[in-house]
Amino acid sequence: MLFSPGEFMLKRVHFGPSWLPFALVAPQIFITLVFFMWPAGQAIFQSFLIEDAFGLSTEFVWLDNFKDLWNDQHYIDTFSRTAFFSLMVAFFSLSIALILAGMADRVVKFATAYRTMLIWPYAVAPVLAGALWVFMFDPTLGIVAYTLDMFGYDWNHKLNGGEAMALVIMAATWKQISYNFLFFLAAMQSIPKSLIEASAIDGAGPARRFWTIIFPLITPTTFFLLVVNIVYAFFETFGIIHAVTEGGPAGSTTILVYKVYNDGFIGLDLGGSASQSVILMAIVIFITIIQFRYIEKKVDY
């Protein structure tokens, strides 16, 4: 901390009691309460209930739903699957974005055109992004599947769980690269040019400069993106999975957030689904705390 908080408050201005500040924050409070707090509360409440599929009878069961999840091998598998999926998405989208940003940072001609094109995928809605990849990899119609077939590889993500997982990872990664790219590029461009020049004179080639100067200096951004990407892979990939595999084949691409949907809206196990979303909620809170506690304090130089 450079300044103690009080240092700027040389003169504290006191306002009399007024309705104005309350009125100004009221819309935000209203939205938060109605669209976030209320559903969250409902989910917590529901997670203690067992309901029949038609909603005719409801029974309060305390933590039974959670106990069931704990003993459900499918749920445990989903957990590790989600972890695998998130790590892969985070790893690939971060590293590809890092490479692209590193290149774009060095481009001089048509730089704006390159950057604009690299940013486009971010503007594509998740479901559409999913649809795009399904088309390309469709076992009967897809251009990529066709090409793979020419090389003697029989691609069928509708039957092969591993291929299905690879496909959703690809789609989710592709969509996130743009976002990461933007942040990486901004971070790289905020590094003073003279640092790069100094290291060039000191004898470092482009790759050396990247690993010894640029990469260490963008660490804060990398940490931030790592958290954002994990959250993205956990929660925002629903649309992609829904469009590409619908969690299949045989649940091999069902990640936590998809299972919440599947159990709740397809399986109509509302209590079980609610308790899963409570667990997800706890995970987000945990990640957010980590981010605030450790990452926001940035490794600053």
Added chain:
Amino acid sequence: MAGVNIQNIKKSYGSVEVLHGINVDIKDGEFIVIVGASGCGKSTLLRMVAGLEQITEGDISIGGRIVNEVEPKDRDIAMVFQNYALYPHMSVYQNMAYGLKLMNLSKDEIEARVAKAADMLQIGDYLKRRPRELSGGQRQRVAMGRAIVREPSVFLFDEPLSNLDAKLRVTMRLEIRALQRRLDVTSLYVTHDQVEAMTLADRLIVLNDGYAEQIDTPLNIYEKPASEFVAGFIGSPPMNFFTGTISGNGKQLELDTGSIMQIGDYPVENSHGRNVRIGVRAEKFAPCNKDEAELVLNVAAVETLGSETLAHGFADNTDSNDFNNSIVVKLAGDARPVVGEVLPVRVMPDGLHLFDMENGKRI
């Protein structure tokens, strides 16, 4: 150890030419200062020597080897940047050792070189600190240290002192000069500060708008500026300029304001009737009696600097509000002219500089 030869160097950005053919031969161990107003291309020239900027035309050779296509790291140079460009995530030691590691020197050799440079610059106590934990002057020393440890044959300085406060700038200036003498390394130093330029340089390059107006020793430049630009740029307070005509068969100058100045033995031949620009430095005016005055000033402002007193004034029939056209006269430190006073002065015998009306070249 090596000299630097700059041959007809040109630089263009697209269709805009910013350097129009610079020629200078820098001897081994010479301290060359490139001075000029901002945007004159002085940093560009330095960066071309460093290899950070492509050469549009011409040749640069270091130690007899043409380096136009040579990577910066292979040019055997070291550079000190204006903002120091220290690696913020590395300690002072790591900053200085970075380049040496890339040279594949042994660990002992690196330690020895860093220790030697740190000792020379008195930064031995800070080797473990990060750059942000250092003051401006200390960072400056580290940047110098990083250059020294490479033991290059040419030092390049890009306005290295401009981020320091006035007092520190004077000390560092002296230190840089002493260090350069001691190491005897060819140096190119870019600055817009003419005091730095005058005090540091063996030879000065005065750049104006991409042209080298004059390349000479500081004193020669001060005493015999090659053009009106150089005359106005070097020296503080700036030289006074008048417009006039040579008359009296090359013996007199008739100023546009009506005053008459004696030319003395300034070499002007067959120039009767020629329009010229006349330059006189502030210290080359001598107060005198009213009847032998060449110029009579109405004093409009007085700056007492202690060691000297500057009187700014206007000749009778000039606009006495525009201080861009005021005439400044340097008086002794104990002189006390008063605003509104009339100050008769004459030009000392060697005080005149005449420049061509059109191209500004010295006559």
